[in-house]
Amino acid sequence: IIKLREACKVYRLGDISVEALKKVDLDIDKGEFTAVMGSSGSGKSTLMNILGCLDTVTSGDYFLDGQNVNSLSKDEYAEIRNKKIGFVFQGFNLLPRTTALENVELPLFYSRHINKNDYNSLARNALIRVGLEDRMHHEPNKLSGGQQQRVAIARALVNNPAMILADEPTGNLDTATSLDILSIFQELNAQGITVILVTHEPDIAKYAGRIITLRDGIILSDEKTGDT
Amino acid sequence: IIKLREACKVYRLGDISVEALKKVDLDIDKGEFTAVMGSSGSGKSTLMNILGCLDTVTSGDYFLDGQNVNSLSKDEYAEIRNKKIGFVFQGFNLLPRTTALENVELPLFYSRHINKNDYNSLARNALIRVGLEDRMHHEPNKLSGGQQQRVAIARALVNNPAMILADEPTGNLDTATSLDILSIFQELNAQGITVILVTHEPDIAKYAGRIITLRDGIILSDEKTGDT
Ligand SMILES: Nc1ncnc2c1ncn2[C@@H]1O[C@H](COP(=O)(O)OP(=O)(O)OP(=O)(O)O)[C@@H](O)[C@H]1O
Ligand SMILES: Nc1ncnc2c1ncn2[C@@H]1O[C@H](COP(=O)(O)OP(=O)(O)OP(=O)(O)O)[C@@H](O)[C@H]1O
Ligand SMILES: [Mg+2]
Numbered sequence A, B: 001i002i003k004l005r006e007a008c009k010v011y012r013l014g015d016i017s018v019e020a021l022k023k024v025d026l027d028i029d030k031g032e033f034t035a036v037m038g039s040s041g042s043g044k045s046t047l048m049n050i051l052g053c054l055d056t057v058t059s060g061d062y063f064l065d066g067q068n069v070n071s072l073s074k075d076e077y078a079e080i081r082n083k084k085i086g087f088v089f090q091g092f093n094l095l096p097r098t099t100a101l102e103n104v105e106l107p108l109f110y111s112r113h114i115n116k117n118d119y120n121s122l123a124r125n126a127l128i129r130v131g132l133e134d135r136m137h138h139e140p141n142k143l144s145g146g147q148q149q150r151v152a153i154a155r156a157l158v159n160n161p162a163m164i165l166a167d168e169p170t171g172n173l174d175t176a177t178s179l180d181i182l183s184i185f186q187e188l189n190a191q192g193i194t195v196i197l198v199t200h201e202p203d204i205a206k207y208a209g210r211i212i213t214l215r216d217g218i219i220l221s222d223e224k225t226g227d228t
């Protein structure tokens, strides 16, 4: 489902450039459960943003489901991002003056095959699933850090995307809550959904079938975990 | 240095109230290294905000260094917060259109005993200490999540406060970088600085001398770790 070929990402800030990804080659099959690890600043979020169609490569190619993302029109690109991919941002990116429920409903407005009457119940179910049944009407600044993180997770799941990209989804969660979230990802993966999650915790990464480790913008290692 | 007596915190949202802390009693001595754990939503950040003079109790008393915080004027309260306490926020709270260096210099403007000519070098040193020597002139949206977290940490250390309160300071950091940060806290603690850190990772918590666990706004347990 994912093919990166010689993917490079360079950020330019005035006259300095930061090479965040350097000629990365990567293949991920449909239905895999992959973890991405690496030290702070090694390029994980940059990689995820490219895979999630939130940012483009500076050079190289990204094929998603066989299509070269470069050849897509702006509309097609946005369509893929909204319909095929559920993205959990490292910084949550929730809308501030908007309740948890409204935040989770948002992706549903982009989907054309879901009945408007179902938005509310789909969003409610996603929030119940991440343990936020009694926080639905709270706005983000009235939620704890881990609750905000879980709203971001619920939002990524709500329109049942083909692929879930989660950037440090358990960084603000205690162990028990993290395992609840992981078992949600495992369940979705068992239904055929491709899951890629960035984590800095080895105990979380071992739930994946494969661990890719980045360092300074390159893939340092790519190992099966022996867990499917 | 810290005494909480029957501290309660109630958040009111329209006609619902959330009891985030329920009659909490707590004593922390000067120079202790304490970890605070507990599940998402259990009241850790609420407790930290009260201890850090960022929020007040709804009822009960908070004595900081022997002084009842309720009896302080607004100016005295702000003074304590800016001079005695270094706070690392769970959500970083960095100023957006401001470089890492400028963000870290900010607390120095509140200190009256530090020479203005030293602001730049003190801030630079704090950033070098957290490994961000080559990111000083980046603004937050040009930094990785873990780099933003480290700017927030550097900012909390820069004016050598008597007490450091860190809310999930390693939530976005890989293991190696987390241990670097922890050894900074240990070093400061060895110099007599009181350190309180919220973490959801038991491996991080064991570096503290004492672990306080919250659940639903109460202290569930309070244990020495046998590590000093
Ligand atoms: N401003 C607010 N208004 C209403 N409720 C709030 C507010 N801030 C926090 N809460 C609620 O108070 C409870 C405690 O929040 P707190 O942020 O202290 O939790 P926490 O232990 O830090 O959680 P986490 O580990 O997820 O960061 C949560 O259930 C949260 O929903
Ligand atoms: N918009 C940007 N402009 C310039 N440099 C950037 C920008 N975004 C990221 N960087 C730099 O690119 C590098 C990779 O960033 P990235 O966010 O991918 O790291 P990461 O592996 O996700 O780190 P973390 O674990 O801390 O979240 C970092 O060194 C960062 O400073
Ligand atoms: Mg990142």
Ligand SMILES: [Mg+2]
Binding pocket: A144, A145, A146, B044, B045, B046, B090, B167
């Ligand atoms: Mg918190």
